[in-house]
Amino acid sequence: MDQPHTVKVLEQCRVSPPPGSVPQTSLPLTFLDLPLLCMYPAQFLYFYELKVSKTHFMYSIIPDMKHSLSLTLQHFFPFAGNVIWSPQSIKPEIIYVDGDSIPFTTAESNFNFKHLCGNYPRDVNELTPLAAPLLPVSTAARPLLALQVTLFPDSGISVGLSFCHLVADGKAGTHFIRVWASVCSSLSGDTSLLSHSLPYFDRTTIIDPYGIEMSILNDLKNINITQKSFTLNCLPTDPSNKVVATFIMDSAKIEKLKKWVLTRILEKNKKEPLFKLTTLVVTSAYIWVCLVKALEGIDPLNNLREHFLLPLDVRTRLDPALPETYLGNGLVFSFTSLQKNDLLGEDGLVMAAEAIAKANPKTVKTVLNGAGNVLSNLFSAGSERLFVISGSPRMNVYDVNFGFGKPKKVEIISSTSTGSVTMVELGGAAEGGFEIGIALVKHEMNAFASLFDDTLKTEKYFVHSSRL
Incomplete structure (x- = not known):
């Protein structure tokens, strides 16, 4: 035994x-x-x-x-x-x-x-x-x-x-x-x-x-957080029924997704998009669509909308700017909602990418627009599904050497309790791309893994890339 x-x-x-x-x-x-x-x-x-x-x-x-x-x-x-x-x-x-x-x-x-x-x-x-x-x-x-x-x-x-x-x-x-x-x-x-x-x-x-x-x-x-009722949340200590896995999105795959989204927008609108399609935006959109499809295929919810929360480091976009070494919180939270049927449709990835990109502040003047609504936005989601990204490829988590080399692996384990999806830079010798950490119950993980991998290999996203 x-x-x-x-x-x-x-x-x-x-x-x-x-x-x-x-x-x-x-x-x-x-x-x-x-x-x-x-x-x-x-x-x-x-x-x-x-x-x-x-x-x-x-x-x-x-x-x-x-x-x-x-x-x-x-x-x-x-x-x-x-x-x-x-x-x-x-x-x-x-x-x-x-x-x-x-x-x-x-x-x-x-x-x-x-x-x-x-x-x-x-x-x-x-x-x-x-x-x-x-x-x-x-x-x-x-x-x-x-x-x-x-x-x-x-x-x-x-x-x-x-x-x-x-x-x-x-x-x-x-x-x-x-x-x-x-x-x-x-x-x-x-x-x-x-x-x-x-x-x-x-x-x-x-x-x-x-x-x-x-x-x-x-x-x-x-929500009863005041001076008299002040407390801080601790992570649950009860045993979990989840598994955690890491999915790799390398730079080549990301570029193909970006090209497909841009091509699709040109075909529909006959002009370039008015938003910036970044690596972070298209990867976040792909994760969101795959999660919605995977979970909806297992246990459909009676919800009309899906919600997405993306933290953005705004240290250098404040006026005056904060230095990169500021010790505290330098984040605002970009909140996005879409109809579930839109995400499940043929152009789900395009709509998700556009919604996430347009919700991101572009200038110093707009970086704090809506910053006071972060909690009310979360409350407005109610019982509908909310996906949250935590971590960032700019945290350089693999650049931590105590004298015995760089880490073989880094996990943001708090995501297993919070339900957030983690995103950090790709470890090892590869340049560009992300490591995406997700915690789900086993049958949900199987469904997500199949969608995430098979879609990248076989779906339409690579068909039009040669046109650009």
């Missing part, structure tokens, strides 16, 4: 910035942060192929990781702080006090490392024990980051990162782990590596010209 898969905790401790290195600091949440009050934490898993003994892991790798983490937290100290909503404030704030720390768990697993790094469907319950749980420690303060490093003896290690979205979006979260990894890879913990990549905290330049903050606070109040 096979032995059950287990994850054994070897050590639990807390890591803080060096004593006295950071003054007490308060960072108020901005209108870009506030919608995340009702969102789940983000959980990333980084897998590194590495033949290492338990002794070397515990007495060399782990001490280096802790030391470099402490040095990194000196500059990324909001991650070690807590979210507090005091009676005197109309909104929460992130408070850091000297001595604040984050939980750091060291563990050992007998899971099959190569199996976990696969793209094919894997049981979600095999992955979740490797992710550090982000749990509240009191009703007054809410932690923002938790880490877990797990050894697979003579096979590899995984680094699990869980963080509350109130402190950072995916771009800022992966910025933190890249810097931590670069400091760790120097072995001595040389903080000079930080000099070119220090986080930026100043929020005074984030201007709210349309009363966005008050609109969001009022919408939060409608």
